[in-house]
Amino acid sequence: MNNTRxxxxxxxxxxxxxxxxxxxxxxxxxxxxxxxxxxxxxDSFTFDGEPLFLTEKYEEDDYGLEPDAHSFSVLKKILHDxxxxxxxxxxxxxxxxxxxxxxxxxxxxxxxxxxEYSKNRNDFDxxxxxxxxxxxxxxxxxxxxxxxxxxxxKHIESKEGDSNYGIGLRTLSSDCGIGINEMYRYVxxxxxxxxxxxxTHEREWRWADLDGKFDFPGMPFIAKTDxxxxxxxxxxxxxxxxxxxILDHILxxxxxxxxxxxxxxxxxxxxxxxxxxxxxxxxxxxDIEEVKFDDLPVNKIPKMKNIAVSKxxxxxxxxxxxxxxxxxxSVSEEKYKQYGDIxxxxxxxxxxxxxxxxxxxxxxxxxxxxxFAKGEYIIYLKGYPVQSIDVKEYGAIEAAxxxxxxxxxxxxxxxxxx
Numbered sequence: 001m002n003n004t005r006x007x008x009x010x011x012x013x014x015x016x017x018x019x020x021x022x023x024x025x026x027x028x029x030x031x032x033x034x035x036x037x038x039x040x041x042x043d044s045f046t047f048d049g050e051p052l053f054l055t056e057k058y059e060e061d062d063y064g065l066e067p068d069a070h071s072f073s074v075l076k077k078i079l080h081d082x083x084x085x086x087x088x089x090x091x092x093x094x095x096x097x098x099x100x101x102x103x104x105x106x107x108x109x110x111x112x113x114x115x116e117y118s119k120n121r122n123d124f125d126x127x128x129x130x131x132x133x134x135x136x137x138x139x140x141x142x143x144x145x146x147x148x149x150x151x152x153x154k155h156i157e158s159k160e161g162d163s164n165y166g167i168g169l170r171t172l173s174s175d176c177g178i179g180i181n182e183m184y185r186y187v188x189x190x191x192x193x194x195x196x197x198x199x200t201h202e203r204e205w206r207w208a209d210l211d212g213k214f215d216f217p218g219m220p221f222i223a224k225t226d227x228x229x230x231x232x233x234x235x236x237x238x239x240x241x242x243x244x245x246i247l248d249h250i251l252x253x254x255x256x257x258x259x260x261x262x263x264x265x266x267x268x269x270x271x272x273x274x275x276x277x278x279x280x281x282x283x284x285x286x287d288i289e290e291v292k293f294d295d296l297p298v299n300k301i302p303k304m305k306n307i308a309v310s311k312x313x314x315x316x317x318x319x320x321x322x323x324x325x326x327x328x329x330s331v332s333e334e335k336y337k338q339y340g341d342i343x344x345x346x347x348x349x350x351x352x353x354x355x356x357x358x359x360x361x362x363x364x365x366x367x368x369x370x371x372f373a374k375g376e377y378i379i380y381l382k383g384y385p386v387q388s389i390d391v392k393e394y395g396a397i398e399a400a401x402x403x404x405x406x407x408x409x410x411x412x413x414x415x416x417x418x
Contacts, residue, residue, distance in 0.1 A: 231272065350400050
């Protein structure tokens with residue numbers, strides 16, 4: 001690669017933008033005449049036109065992302081899921097991805113151009129400086145390819161009777177000369193003096209699961225697979241405060257080792273993710289107007305650090321947990337004698353939300369705390385043997401107060417119905 005050219009880079013970017021309910025099929029895929037029944041769009045199709053439904057709505061709902069969530073929240077969910085979800089790129093209710101395979105989109109746009117482009121997009125779908133950058137060679141090996149801008153002949157979409165009809169949400173006619181397996185790469189382009197449709201400046205790449213290797217709808221990167229792996233990824237955000245938030249988020253994923261639905265994480269990649277903020281770039285001795293990812297000083301870019309735990313901390317934590325269990329048992333026993341087994345059945349545990357802490361690392365290492373990739377660390381104390389969630393909660397509240405004071409870290413009561 002010619003590193004003297006500022007318009008070339010060894011990195012390919014996946015932009016992250018805020019959610020727009022108008023373009024989200026989860027928001028407009030309802031049968032309004034049948035009690036708002038949810039009718040999902042297929043995540044993909046086979047090459048024979050059979051629909052594939054891979055998105056589990058309960059998993060999407062479990063994370064709790066708002067329909068109009070900010071770009072930063074979307075970025076954190078992508079990291080949590082470990083995949084870049086493929087889609088049909090709906091615009092005004094119509095898909096813009098052709099063929100049977102939904103796609104994830106990337107751009108070869110240089111970093112400095114990304115910054116400038118994000119400033120100039122002012123509509124609801126504006127591209128903000130949030131996203132992920134992948135090494136070009138590794139992304140190519142994973143199966144991503146540059147898009148095809150336009151056709152040599154006319155743009156003709158398939159109609160009933162055409163061999164391509166129904167193989168996807170939207171397909172080109174078989175007379176167009178582009179194979180069904182490459183159709184996901186096609187971008188409608190018409191560079192004319194009138195009615196110009198030109199997206200070539202985006203230098204887009206796309207990825208699709210052409211071989212049906214995965215049982216989830218997206219390109220894995222943090223999600224561990226035998227088929228695809230990346231040595232490093234750059235996460236870019238706006239502020240230094242967001243950098244710390246992402247560092248804590250990644251550490252929590254590392255502690256969890258899987259999603260809440262047992263999708264394994266690539267722990268080595270989590271340790272090698274770099275986080276860059278626009279705010280921090282202004283303090284570096286680089287020209288932000290021409291900077292490329294290739295120019296960034298890697299040794300100065302934050303990434304997850306493993307936390308060492310001293311013998312003294314291990315001893316302190318073990319003793320504190322034993323005393324917290326005694327307090328929880330004693331208080332709950334007292335309340336049981338006072339009120340009986342009242343109220344609903346459920347659980348009362350202790351939680352903390354601090355990832356980057358020697359105390360939390362000790363709790364994880366000792367297998368006392370457990371995390372499920374949602375930011376919290378749950379401690380299951382041996383409590384008083386009663387079903388009442390109210391009785392258990394009394395003990396959990398007092399135990400949390402004790403741990404907060406003893407370990408100099410915030411702990412809380414956490415209840416859940418059975």
